[in-house]
Amino acid sequence: MRNRWVARLAAFVAAGFLLANTGSAYYYYTYFNSTSPPYTPIVAQYDLSTLNNNTVPFFVSSAGPTAMYPGDSMAAMVSQMSAAANVWNGVSTSTIRLAYGGFFNPGTTETAPGIQIEFSDDIPPGLLAYTIPTVFGNLATGPNGTFLPIFLSLMELPTNMVGVFNGPSYSEEFFVTLVHEFGHCMGLQHTLASSVMSTIITSSATKAVPLGADDIAGISLLYPTAKYLSTVGSIAGTVTMNGNGVNLASVVAISPSNQAIATLTNPDGTYVINGIPTGKAGLSYYVYVHPLPPPSQGEGSPDNIYYPHNSAGVYLPPNTGFATQFYPNTLDPNNQAQTITVTAGQQYPDAINFNVNPVSSPGVSSVQTYSYFDSAYMRTAPILYGQSTPTPIAAVGVGLVQTINSSTGATAPAPGLSVSMLGTAAQINNLRAYPPPNQTFIAVNAMATLPRPGPEHLLFSTPGNLYVLPAGFSIVLNPPPAISALSQTQDGNGNPAVQITGQQFTANTQIWFDGLPATIQSQSSTSLVVTPPLAPAGYSAAVVALNSDGQSSLFLNPSASGYTYAPGIASAVAANPSLVVSPSTIPAGGAVTLTVQGSNTNFVNNLTTVGFGTSDVQVTNVNVQDATHLKVTVTPNVSISSANITITTGLEVISQAVGSQVSATDPAQQ
Amino acid sequence: MMRKLIVLAVAAASLAFLPDSHLSASTLQRLSLTDMIQKSTMIVRGTIQPGNSAALRGSIIYTHYQLSVTTAFKGAPGPTIDVAVPGGALNGFQQPVAGAPTFTPGQGYVMFLWTSKSGLTQVIGLSQGLFSLTTNSQGQLTVFRGAASEPMVDSSGQSVTDSNFQMPLARLVSDIQAVLAGGVIQ
Numbered sequence: 001m002r003n004r005w006v007a008r009l010a011a012f013v014a015a016g017f018l019l020a021n022t023g024s025a026y027y028y029y030t031y032f033n034s035t036s037p038p039y040t041p042i043v044a045q046y047d048l049s050t051l052n053n054n055t056v057p058f059f060v061s062s063a064g065p066t067a068m069y070p071g072d073s074m075a076a077m078v079s080q081m082s083a084a085a086n087v088w089n090g091v092s093t094s095t096i097r098l099a100y101g102g103f104f105n106p107g108t109t110e111t112a113p114g115i116q117i118e119f120s121d122d123i124p125p126g127l128l129a130y131t132i133p134t135v136f137g138n139l140a141t142g143p144n145g146t147f148l149p150i151f152l153s154l155m156e157l158p159t160n161m162v163g164v165f166n167g168p169s170y171s172e173e174f175f176v177t178l179v180h181e182f183g184h185c186m187g188l189q190h191t192l193a194s195s196v197m198s199t200i201i202t203s204s205a206t207k208a209v210p211l212g213a214d215d216i217a218g219i220s221l222l223y224p225t226a227k228y229l230s231t232v233g234s235i236a237g238t239v240t241m242n243g244n245g246v247n248l249a250s251v252v253a254i255s256p257s258n259q260a261i262a263t264l265t266n267p268d269g270t271y272v273i274n275g276i277p278t279g280k281a282g283l284s285y286y287v288y289v290h291p292l293p294p295p296s297q298g299e300g301s302p303d304n305i306y307y308p309h310n311s312a313g314v315y316l317p318p319n320t321g322f323a324t325q326f327y328p329n330t331l332d333p334n335n336q337a338q339t340i341t342v343t344a345g346q347q348y349p350d351a352i353n354f355n356v357n358p359v360s361s362p363g364v365s366s367v368q369t370y371s372y373f374d375s376a377y378m379r380t381a382p383i384l385y386g387q388s389t390p391t392p393i394a395a396v397g398v399g400l401v402q403t404i405n406s407s408t409g410a411t412a413p414a415p416g417l418s419v420s421m422l423g424t425a426a427q428i429n430n431l432r433a434y435p436p437p438n439q440t441f442i443a444v445n446a447m448a449t450l451p452r453p454g455p456e457h458l459l460f461s462t463p464g465n466l467y468v469l470p471a472g473f474s475i476v477l478n479p480p481p482a483i484s485a486l487s488q489t490q491d492g493n494g495n496p497a498v499q500i501t502g503q504q505f506t507a508n509t510q511i512w513f514d515g516l517p518a519t520i521q522s523q524s525s526t527s528l529v530v531t532p533p534l535a536p537a538g539y540s541a542a543v544v545a546l547n548s549d550g551q552s553s554l555f556l557n558p559s560a561s562g563y564t565y566a567p568g569i570a571s572a573v574a575a576n577p578s579l580v581v582s583p584s585t586i587p588a589g590g591a592v593t594l595t596v597q598g599s600n601t602n603f604v605n606n607l608t609t610v611g612f613g614t615s616d617v618q619v620t621n622v623n624v625q626d627a628t629h630l631k632v633t634v635t636p637n638v639s640i641s642s643a644n645i646t647i648t649t650g651l652e653v654i655s656q657a658v659g660s661q662v663s664a665t666d667p668a669q670q
Numbered sequence: 671m672m673r674k675l676i677v678l679a680v681a682a683a684s685l686a687f688l689p690d691s692h693l694s695a696s697t698l699q700r701l702s703l704t705d706m707i708q709k710s711t712m713i714v715r716g717t718i719q720p721g722n723s724a725a726l727r728g729s730i731i732y733t734h735y736q737l738s739v740t741t742a743f744k745g746a747p748g749p750t751i752d753v754a755v756p757g758g759a760l761n762g763f764q765q766p767v768a769g770a771p772t773f774t775p776g777q778g779y780v781m782f783l784w785t786s787k788s789g790l791t792q793v794i795g796l797s798q799g800l801f802s803l804t805t806n807s808q809g810q811l812t813v814f815r816g817a818a819s820e821p822m823v824d825s826s827g828q829s830v831t832d833s834n835f836q837m838p839l840a841r842l843v844s845d846i847q848a849v850l851a852g853g854v855i856q
Binding site: 121122123124125127132154156 | 706787788798
């Protein structure tokens with residue numbers, strides 16, 4: 001494998017840029033094919049024309065993690081990975097899709113695009129995961145211009161999962177991290193819009209609502225559907241300081257009732273914010289510019305952004321020494337900022353330009369917030385509308401406090417600091433610092449004044465500067481859902497089902513058994529009757545309730561309820577399945593249909609998936625004959641010395657080696 | 671297909687130089703000082719020697735630096751430690767990893783190091799376990815790192831972990847000793 005990689009990488013280095021494109025810079029992996037203006041960004045992305053049904057297969061190392069939380073399993077983990085991939089698949093304005101392609105044997109190399117998820121023991125504590133998209137140097141040209149094709153993305157997860165994430169594979173943190181890393185795999189970089197592609201410091205993503213408007217815009221602009229650009233609007237302009245363009249300034253469109261959409265400026269300060277939701281009649285936004293924050297602990301660059309570079313190979317670092325500014329040239333968005341009305345399919349006719357002011361201090365940055373509810377601190381800081389007492393919101397970040405007693409370490413809010421919000425959906429007051437040993441925290445009280453559920457944006461004002469935290473807290477109309485008990489029951493047709501007792505269940509509540517949703521049969525605010533997804537007898541699943549306001553039953557109780565599929569109870573299928581695949585040798589060239597005969601299997605049409613752990617064996621069709629027979633059509637493009645066939649039905653994952661059964665098909669390789 | 675791709679790449683060789691072929695992004699989990707003391711396998715004071723080397727490990731490049739150890743606060747290292755940093759340059763190509771630590775030869779550091787089961791020694795938490803040594807205005811040796819850690823707090827503002835990011839070396843050493851002895855940081 002090593003020699004193959006070296007050869008491949010050396011080839012990349014020898015390559016270069018061929019053509020220009022017309023795309024706008026966003027927060028992608030960006031290159032410029034010149035060293036001077038005009039800067040035309042070229043971004044890294046998958047070449048959909050090389051993919052089957054625009055689908056990037058992802059493969060999971062068969063080695064698996066060496067340690068997992070008690071009760072966790074590889075099948076459960078894979079189901080969460082598939083669910084995280086499905087989050088991106090649910091973006092209707094994007095054409096790219098992700099699909100689980102089975103387990104791969106460590107050392108497998110790919111000649112077709114794909115994603116490999118590995119469990120590495122080289123990931124040190126303090127690093128949850130990282131992703132390395134690998135790109136070819138030869139450019140491709142697609143309908144949206146020239147781009148740099150991503151060939152293989154490596155997602156590295158720790159081999160010892162215990163204690164790394166704040167819980168098993170069903171945890172909020174693991175799931176949101178997976179969604180985030182899949183975003184990197186497809187070509188998205190970090191953003192500062194508090195969406196899932198933000199760093200973990202400011203991310204407001206949750207398992208129930210992982211994607212923000214910025215994520216949707218980001219992926220949709222990279223892989224747009226035919227009509228996407230006609231449904232969104234854009235704002236363009238230039239950011240300058242002392243007459244010079246500002247590189248990598250973050251320009252954000254935001255409003256009290258809309259989530260933030262952000263982009264980064266080109267080296268000459270030009271920018272285009274595209275993908276702005278407009279509604280049918282147009283929507284109004286404020287626009288502001290702010291610098292990338294200083295690197296936080298453990299970060300090697302501001303926001304851990306991978307800098308763009310130009311055709312000379314020079315990396316282009318950000319200009320960060322300026323103050324935030326709302327358009328037009330104000331630090332008071334609520335009273336002095338001008339709204340920009342964006343309409344579908346159009347760019348706002350006037351350039352929204354900024355001439356920013358230099359500052360010597362970076363001010364407030366990288367703030368993380370929590371709200372306190374029912375004896376628990378919660379990320380994303382939800383506050384409940386209709387409460388008679390305010391909800392504390394705690395915040396930690398750079399520039400929030402000053403030390404007032406060096407011997408005790410006691411702090412006070414930073415000089416001149418005030419905290420407010422964009423709009424009037426809540427009252428924010430009583431700013432104070434926490435006593436030691438939590439003196440780096442400040443807190444404010446928040447009380448919702450409007451029954452408008454959704455994210456709200458916090459403003460941290462200091463003399464001459466302003467820090468905006470999009471989605472700094474959220475207003476919710478109900479507490480988080482809670483699950484108190486599971487029991488066997490029957491649905492309205494007399495079929496075995498599971499009754500879930502708890503609180504705050506709504507018509508939009510989803511119940512997940514590990515990474516798969518159950519079918520809701522009936523619902524009240526305190527009880528749900530569900531049909532669980534299929535799983536083999538003896539399988540234990542974690543059961544989690546997810547509400548459409550972003551809250552889950554893990555908010556108040558990070559330990560999920562467990563459900564064991566005992567033989568004969570709801571959705572339990574036979575254990576110990578096995579497979580026989582024929583023919584044992586795949587003839588060379590073209591599509592091949594394999595017959596799979598199972599024992600103790602439960603194949604279901606449109607539910608059962610088949611993968612071979614490599615992008616070199618593309619699965620083009622799966623036809624289930626009955627519970628124990630299916631036919632799978634594949635188009636292998638190189639010889640495979642060994643592979644696994646992985647068949648997934650619900651939470652049942654069957655994987656076994658097919659070894660030499662998949663063999664040479666490409667005469668050129670022989 | 672593989673052969674075709676390589677041919678295409680070589681055909682473009684006379685055009686502009688592409689300095690890197692891998693792009694990285696990471697998800698960090700902030701570590702408290704107590705976390706780092708407990709989870710590191712070695713805690714040492716030392717200086718980085720000039721020069722480095724790069725090697726491919728799997729499909730990822732690591733750059734290796736030699737750390738001359740002057741004091742070990744945890745673990746029993748030899749006089750030098752091979753410290754690996756993900757990313758680097760090899761055979762004319764680069765593989766930068768965002769967030770990876772950078773060293774200045776001759777600069778004094780306190781490093782919280784972690785050795786994987788397969789023997790790779792890295793700074794814990796990408797850059798989180800890297801503290802620069804400086805002398806403050808009172809002549810005290812001080813350790814410094816960029817920003818605070820991320821403790822959670824309870825309703826009364828009490829709990830969890832410390833958030834020190836700059837302190838006298840002597841204080842850091844006493845904190846290390848306290849945690850290793852099973853105590854807590856005061």
